[in-house]
Amino acid sequence: MDWEQIWKLVALPDNVPIVLLLVLLPFYLWMAFSQAFKNDRLIARLEADPDLRKTHHRTTFPHHPSWAPTVHVWPHLLKREFIAMIIVTAFMIVWSICLDAPLEEPANPNLTMNPSKAPWYFLGLQELLVYFDPWIAGVVLPSIILGGLMAIPYIDTNPLGNGYYTWKQRKFAVGTFLFGFIVLWVVMVVIGTFIRGPGWLWFWPGQTWDHHRVDHEVNYDLHAYFGIEGTWPTFFFGLGFLLALGGITGALTHLFLKKCYPRMLQSMSKLQYIVMMQFWVFQIIVVVKVIARLVFHVKNFWVTPWFNV
Amino acid sequence: MSHDDHGHGHGHGAGTEAPEAPPVNDTEGSLLNALRAKAEPLKKFMGGEYKETQVWKSIFRHKLDKSHRNRSLAVLSNVFLHLHPARINRNAVRYNFTWGMGGITFYLFVLLTLTGTLLMFYFHPSKGQAYKDIMYLQNDVPFGNLLRNMHRWSAHAMVITTWIHMMRVFLTGSYKPPREFNWNIGVLLLLFTMLLSFTGYLLPDDQLGFWAVTVGTNMARATPILGHEGPLGPELGFTAFNDVRFALLGGSVVDANALLRAYIWHCIAIPIIAAVLMIVHFWRIRKDGAISGHAPVMLESEVK
CATH class of the missing domain: 1.20.810.10 (Cytochrome Bc1 Complex; Chain C)
Known part of the structure; x- marks a missing residue:
C-alpha cells in the first residue's frame, strides 16, 4: 500500500472539499432516514388505529396541546439564523486560515498536466467521458440530468410524503433519486478524483501513480463480439441492441411497478408515464454501459459513421 | 491667525464650562448629589428617552418589547427580514x-x-x-x-x-x-x-x-x-x-x-x-x- 499516494490525493487542497462532502453526506443521510423511519413507525401505528388517527398530532416531534402550532419568526427563527451565520463564518475563517487555496505554476499551454482534471464537482461528467463520446458525456447527459431534475415534480404523482421525511410511502422516488445522486454522481466524482491517475487510468487506492504505465486494455465495440461487419449491419445491430436494451429495461420496470406500486401507475397520465420511463431507462443504460466497459471491455453499443453510443 | 483661534477657543470653552462648575458647597456628598442631579437628564435619555426622539422614531417604527404586535412588526417592517413571515410552523424552525x-x-x-x-x-x-x-x-x-x-x-x-x-x-x-x-x-x-x-x-x-x-x-x-x-x-x-x-x-x-x-x-x-x-x-x-x-x-x- 502506498499511503503517501493516498495522502497526496486526499490532502490536495482542492480535494479537501470532497472529503468534507463524504463526511457530511452520510451524516445528513442518517439524519434524514432516522426521521423517515420514525415517521414510518408513526404512520404504521396510525394506519392500525383509527381512533388514534383522530386525536394524534401526526409528527414525531415533541408536542403539547397547549403549544401554539406556530411561533414568532422574531426571535425563534432569526436567532437560529444568526447562530448559523456565526458558525458558518467561524468555520470558513478557520478553514481559510488552516488551508491555503492552491496556486500552481502560471498557465502554460505547452505543458500538459497529466492527468488534467476539471474542478472536482465536474469530475463525474469527466469520468463519463471514459464511457461515452464527448457530445454525450459533456452535453447530452448533463442536459438529461437537468431535464430529469426539472421533470421530477411533474411526474411524481404521489401525494404522500409532502413536507415530512418518509421511506415507506415513497420508496421508488427516494430510491431512484438517491441512486442517481449517490451512485451516478457522488461515486463518479470520487472515482474521477481519487481513482483516476495519469492517462486517466484506473489506480486503486494505495496504488502508486505510475506515469509510464502503458494501458494494455483493449476494448471492442459490441458488434465485434458478434462478428458483425460493414457499416449498415453494424448500424442496425447497434440500434437494435439499444432499442432492445431500452425495451427490456422499460418492460421490466413496468412489471416491477405494476406488481409493487399499482396505484402509482394508475395515477399517472400517459405523458407522465412516458417521461418518467424515458429518464429511468436513460439512467439504467448509463449504468449498463459503465459496467459493460469496466467489466466486459465493451467500447460502444452503437457505431455509426457519424457518432457512437 | 493662531491668536485669533486661541481667543475664539477660549471664549467658547468658558461658555460651556460655566454651568458644569457650580459653586462648591461644604461637603463632598452634596457635590456628588449635585453631579448626579446634573447627570439625571442624560441618564434618563440613555435609559430609554432616546427612543422618544424624532431621529430614533424615524428609523425604528415600533418598540422592541415582547408583545405579539412588536414581534410581528420587527419582521414585517424591516426590509431585510420581511422575506420571512411573521409566524412560522413550530417544527419548521427545527434544525x-x-x-x-x-x-x-x-x-x-x-x-x-x-x-x-x-x-x-x-x-x-x-x-x-x-x-x-x-x-x-x-x-x-x-x-x-x-x-x-x-x-x-x-x-x-x-x-x-x-x-x-x-x-x-x-x-x-x-x-x-x-x-x-x-x-x-x-x-x-x-x-x-x-x-x-x-x-x-x-x-x-x-x-x-x-x-x-x-x-x-x-x-x-x-x-x-x-x-x-x-x-x-x-x-x-x-x-x-x-x-x-x-x-x-x-x-x-x-x-x-x-x-x-x-x-x-x-x-x-x-x-x-x-x-x-x-x-x-x-x-x-x-x-x-x-x-x-x-x-x-x-x-x-x-x-x-
Missing part, C-alpha cells in the same frame, strides 16, 4: 428538519459576494497580470491570502451545501404541489452555482485553472449541431473558429479573451442571473405557503 441548508447556501453566496468584491480591487483580468495579482494577494496584501482562501473555500462549500439542500428538499417531498415551479428555479440555481464556481476556476490563470477549463470547454466543441466536433456540426459549417466553444472562450484556445470572458461571467453576469433567480426562489417560498413542513404525516388510506 433536523431543514438542516438550515438553503439559508447557509444563501449566506455563503453573501460571503462570496463580499470577499469577491474585495478581491476585485486587486485583480486585473489580463494575461500575465492576473497571476501576478494572485501572488500579490497571497504575499503582500494585508489579509489578502485569507481573503482569497475564504473565497475559494466558500465557493466549494456552496457547491456542497447546494447539493445537500437539494437532497433535503427531495427527501421531504417539498417539490410536490404547490412548489413544483420553485424546485425548477432551484435546479437552475444549482446549474448557476456550479457555473459560478467553474468560471472562477480560470481566474488565477495557473496550470490548475487553465487545464481544468481546457478540459471543461473541450466538451463544448462536441456539442451536437453547435460544436465543430459534434454530430452534424461540421456538416453545418462549424469550425474551431466559429462554433459554440469559440463563443465561450473568445478564441479557439484558452487565452487572454477567455480570461476576460470568464471574469465578466464570473463577476457580473452570472451573479446577476443567480441573484434574480434567488429573488424568485425566496419570493415563491412565501407565495407557495412558506416551507413545506414539518407537515402532519398523511396516510395512504386517506388519499382520495
Whole structure:
C-alpha cells in the first residue's frame, strides 16, 4: 500500500472539499432516514388505529396541546439564523486560515498536466467521458440530468410524503433519486478524483501513480463480439441492441411497478408515464454501459459513421 | 491667525464650562448629589428617552418589547427580514428538519459576494497580470491570502451545501404541489452555482485553472449541431473558429479573451442571473405557503 499516494490525493487542497462532502453526506443521510423511519413507525401505528388517527398530532416531534402550532419568526427563527451565520463564518475563517487555496505554476499551454482534471464537482461528467463520446458525456447527459431534475415534480404523482421525511410511502422516488445522486454522481466524482491517475487510468487506492504505465486494455465495440461487419449491419445491430436494451429495461420496470406500486401507475397520465420511463431507462443504460466497459471491455453499443453510443 | 483661534477657543470653552462648575458647597456628598442631579437628564435619555426622539422614531417604527404586535412588526417592517413571515410552523424552525441548508447556501453566496468584491480591487483580468495579482494577494496584501482562501473555500462549500439542500428538499417531498415551479428555479440555481464556481476556476490563470477549463470547454466543441466536433456540426459549417466553444472562450484556445470572458461571467453576469433567480426562489417560498413542513404525516388510506 502506498499511503503517501493516498495522502497526496486526499490532502490536495482542492480535494479537501470532497472529503468534507463524504463526511457530511452520510451524516445528513442518517439524519434524514432516522426521521423517515420514525415517521414510518408513526404512520404504521396510525394506519392500525383509527381512533388514534383522530386525536394524534401526526409528527414525531415533541408536542403539547397547549403549544401554539406556530411561533414568532422574531426571535425563534432569526436567532437560529444568526447562530448559523456565526458558525458558518467561524468555520470558513478557520478553514481559510488552516488551508491555503492552491496556486500552481502560471498557465502554460505547452505543458500538459497529466492527468488534467476539471474542478472536482465536474469530475463525474469527466469520468463519463471514459464511457461515452464527448457530445454525450459533456452535453447530452448533463442536459438529461437537468431535464430529469426539472421533470421530477411533474411526474411524481404521489401525494404522500409532502413536507415530512418518509421511506415507506415513497420508496421508488427516494430510491431512484438517491441512486442517481449517490451512485451516478457522488461515486463518479470520487472515482474521477481519487481513482483516476495519469492517462486517466484506473489506480486503486494505495496504488502508486505510475506515469509510464502503458494501458494494455483493449476494448471492442459490441458488434465485434458478434462478428458483425460493414457499416449498415453494424448500424442496425447497434440500434437494435439499444432499442432492445431500452425495451427490456422499460418492460421490466413496468412489471416491477405494476406488481409493487399499482396505484402509482394508475395515477399517472400517459405523458407522465412516458417521461418518467424515458429518464429511468436513460439512467439504467448509463449504468449498463459503465459496467459493460469496466467489466466486459465493451467500447460502444452503437457505431455509426457519424457518432457512437 | 493662531491668536485669533486661541481667543475664539477660549471664549467658547468658558461658555460651556460655566454651568458644569457650580459653586462648591461644604461637603463632598452634596457635590456628588449635585453631579448626579446634573447627570439625571442624560441618564434618563440613555435609559430609554432616546427612543422618544424624532431621529430614533424615524428609523425604528415600533418598540422592541415582547408583545405579539412588536414581534410581528420587527419582521414585517424591516426590509431585510420581511422575506420571512411573521409566524412560522413550530417544527419548521427545527434544525433536523431543514438542516438550515438553503439559508447557509444563501449566506455563503453573501460571503462570496463580499470577499469577491474585495478581491476585485486587486485583480486585473489580463494575461500575465492576473497571476501576478494572485501572488500579490497571497504575499503582500494585508489579509489578502485569507481573503482569497475564504473565497475559494466558500465557493466549494456552496457547491456542497447546494447539493445537500437539494437532497433535503427531495427527501421531504417539498417539490410536490404547490412548489413544483420553485424546485425548477432551484435546479437552475444549482446549474448557476456550479457555473459560478467553474468560471472562477480560470481566474488565477495557473496550470490548475487553465487545464481544468481546457478540459471543461473541450466538451463544448462536441456539442451536437453547435460544436465543430459534434454530430452534424461540421456538416453545418462549424469550425474551431466559429462554433459554440469559440463563443465561450473568445478564441479557439484558452487565452487572454477567455480570461476576460470568464471574469465578466464570473463577476457580473452570472451573479446577476443567480441573484434574480434567488429573488424568485425566496419570493415563491412565501407565495407557495412558506416551507413545506414539518407537515402532519398523511396516510395512504386517506388519499382520495
